[in-house]
Amino acid sequence: MFHPMDQFIVKPLFGDGPVMWYTPTNATLWMALAVLAVSLLFVVGTRGRAVVPTRVQSIAEVFYGLVYKMVEDVAGHDGAKYFPHIMTLFLFILFSNYLALIPMSFSPTSHIGVTAVLGFGVFFAVTAIGFAKNGIGFLKLFWMSDAPLFLRPIIALIEVISYFVRPVSHSIRLAGNITAGHAVLKVFATFAAVTAIAPLSIVAIVAIFALEVLVSVIQAYVFTILTCVYLRDALHPSH
């Protein structure tokens, strides 16, 4: 019998020692595999630089076009400068999510330690960009100039709170979705060992797996588009 949460345990890759900050672990391995997969698709796949693309190159181009259009549409034309950063986030999350669907794999994006770095990283970067671009004018983001005057302080307070909740919801949304899906998969897998309900359980696993494939893309997309929205707020704070 195995525990549904065992799949999330971080283990050293070599030996049994304690997990120090530098120890290569299964988290390291699966993050590295995500980087490797992205490199294969985006570097090896596009090495032909074909004007008429090969199949692999056209996949890479689809991702490029999707994220580039998202950045330009949501964050505005001056947000295109941050396209490589947002592309990095999107591809890392997408490929981590996808690789985590391989049985016996490890899902880095289910860990708060990972998603919090991503979420707070975006938060601090966007806030820094906001102050660097607009100076103190960035605070206008919280001051609704089209609201009635007596409401503005209240709205400003709510806006400030919601601004600081952003990174928390940003990171917990991703980790929660991935964790939930994988835990449910494992629970059904446990039931598959019981003969009486094994067929039902296997059908459920297939269905949940299909759902998780969707969730993987959707969560990567949501994380990225929210990053673009935050970036737009930083670049154009006045409403």
Added chain:
Amino acid sequence: MATETTAASTCLTEGGSALGMPQLCADWIPNQVFWLVVALVVLFLILSRVALPRIGAVLAERRGTISNDLAAAEELKQKAVEAEKAYHEALANAKAEAGRIVAQAKAEIQKELDKATAKADAEIAAKATESEARINDIRAGALEAVTEVAKDTAKEIVAALGGKADARSITAAVSARVKG
């Protein structure tokens, strides 16, 4: 960490199973943060230095190629339209020329024909005059012969009837009858 002995983490049971939610285990967070930052930096460098400029260049090149091809196609189309116009013009000119030549030829032929007709008419008229003269001759000859025959016949008839007629009176009688 020096106090830690055999257990790999405080988040695991003695049997090595998960205790609570491993995703929240504080012991592992430094490790994950470190490796995440490494992975992101590596990925960012790969993407921003190699992959994205390459794809951007390919997309720009494709756009350039497509717009060039479209411009070339537009130009060729323009040329084709011009060529068609020139063709139609030449065709119209040739038709006009042909019409002129046909009219000219017709006029010439008509002239020749008129000349030939006139000549033929003249010949026919000459022949007709000649024929008329001959017919008149023949007619006159025939009249004489009739008179001769009638004289002989009358003489014979008179002789057969037992009469005896002298040639002069018979001739006079026949001439009078024939004229009469």
